[in-house]
Amino acid sequence: MKLSKLVAAISMTFALSVQANTLPVEEAVLTSPPLVPPPITRDHAAKVVVKMETVEKVMEIADGVEYMFWTFGGSVPGQFLRVREGDEVEFHLSNHPDSKMPHNIDLHAVTGPGGGAAASFTAPGHTSVFNFKALNPGLYVYHCATAPVGMHIANGMYGLILVEPKEGLPPVDREYYVMQGDFYTKGAYGEQGLQPFDMDKAIKEQPDYVVFNGAVGALNGDKALTANVGETVRLYVGNGGPNLVSSFHVIGEIFDKVSVEGGNLMNENVQTTLVPAGGAAMAEFKLDVPGNFILVDHSIFRAFNKGALGMMAVDGDEDKIVYSGKVADNVYLPEGSAVQVMPNGHPKVTAKNKEERMMYGKRVYEANCQACHQGGGEGIPGAFPPVAGSDFLNEDPTRAVDIVLHGLKGPIKVNGQAFDSIMPAMRLSDEDVANVLTYVLNSWDNQGGEISPDEVAKRREAGKPIVMEGSAH
Ligand SMILES: [Cu+2]
Secondary structure (H helix, E strand, O other), X not given: OOHHXXXXXXXXXXXXXXXXXXXXXXXXXXXXXXXXXOOOOOOOOOEEEEEEEEEEEEEEEEOOEEEEEEEEOOEOOOOEEEEEOOOXXXXXXXXXXXXXXXXXXXXXXXXXXXXXXXXXXXXXXXXEXXXXXXXXXXEEEXXXXXXXXXXXXXXXXXXXXXEEOOOOOOOOOEEEEEEEEEXXXXXXXXXXXXXXXXXXXXXXXXXXXXXXXXXXXXXXXXXXXXXXXXXXXXXXXXXXXXXXXXXXXXXXOOEEEEEHHHOXXXXXXXXXXXXOXXXXXXXXXXXXXXXXXXXXXXXXXXXXXXXXXXXXXXXXXXXXXXXXXXXOOOOOOOOOOOOOEOXXXXXXXXXXXXXXXXXXXXXXXXXXXXXXXXXXOOOEOOOEOOOOOOHHHHHOHHHHHHHHHHOEEEEEEEOOEEEEEEEOOOOOOHHHHHHHHHHHXXXXXXXXXXXXXXXXXXXXXXXXXXXXXXXXX
8 A cells, every 4th residue: 555545544544533532422312293302402513323213004194094104203294303503413214124115215404415315225124324414504304215206205204304503593482393295095085994095196286185294183182282372482394295385374373483494594474484395494483362373284275175284272361452352243234235135145045844944054054164064064173073973963952053153162072072162153144043053953964853043033132152161262
């Protein structure tokens, strides 16, 4: 060996060993959604060892609908990974022996061809190891990039890695991990049983499901995100795609700060932020009033018909200046309106018998109830209770009259499922309330019966808004 080469070899070994010796080694804390590992308190770089496993497993994508997900760490999205700018990451990717497929990982935080994909290609029952240095701070997507790439992503193989800037992120009271994805099943939305992946729909970009954190209702009901009035929350929002761009919005909140696309650009006072497929954003907001705040993709049919709907339940004292709630409900009669037209645009009709009542009631349902309770009365888990086969409804149809006339809020159980939300009072005539409830009572395995406009008129006088015990609102 020539002297110069020898010197080079020695100094390289020296450099490597110096690095290996000086950087403290630690194992990364990985969390499943919606949790985020704690902020990094170190003021220096470290060698961070990450051990992640790919697992193929059946989970529910909606109530009664199963799907064979391919995952990083057993959840969709995969485990959240948090490192510091300048850290050296030693990534161990293990593919569970029961897997049918090889998998790999492309981290958008990696500088290098394929983002680690080729180096991490791993057959079932094997582990691959590769290293990278986290050069750029920001919030990055990672995903599987094994062919067919689209299919691996469509089956749930994505997650987020946060590279904190050296100076750290401003402290907040709570941090959560929310990631959107679109899913393509052979059956239509809600069709029961184990649903295989549908390649045709995926190519046409026509998903049956668009969801946060891997399932319809993953962030609803008792799985809702929580916070208290006065706290500041940071959401790490990702979008795995594979196809759709998300118009991420929280109903009733304004993002005080958004790190646009997860990078250094800070925007302020944002209503809706775009999260590209294979991209991310950080959204921060302070909670000023209590209540349920609904997370949606504001491409709104996705929220109400495909599942892109989550919830943040905020506890604390009201501030009537920031938000008053309804302070008045006065009768509004526009001048000169001679013909009485119902709110749904249909002229006033009077049912002559039960059959007509049901027929007219169906119209009222479609115009006024379906948006929340859904076309087949099935509701949306965690958000809107079912009126199909509802034990709560059948137990007391008169109470249902009060609910439609005057509204309902607070915790209830319908067929064993818990709901804690608000149904607003409906502005409907006695005739329409009688018709719609008769229709509902005689549809979808409910017990039958008939409600008359007279009965509704009496409840309009005697009834009042129903507030269930334990209401937080
Ligand atoms: Cu894969």
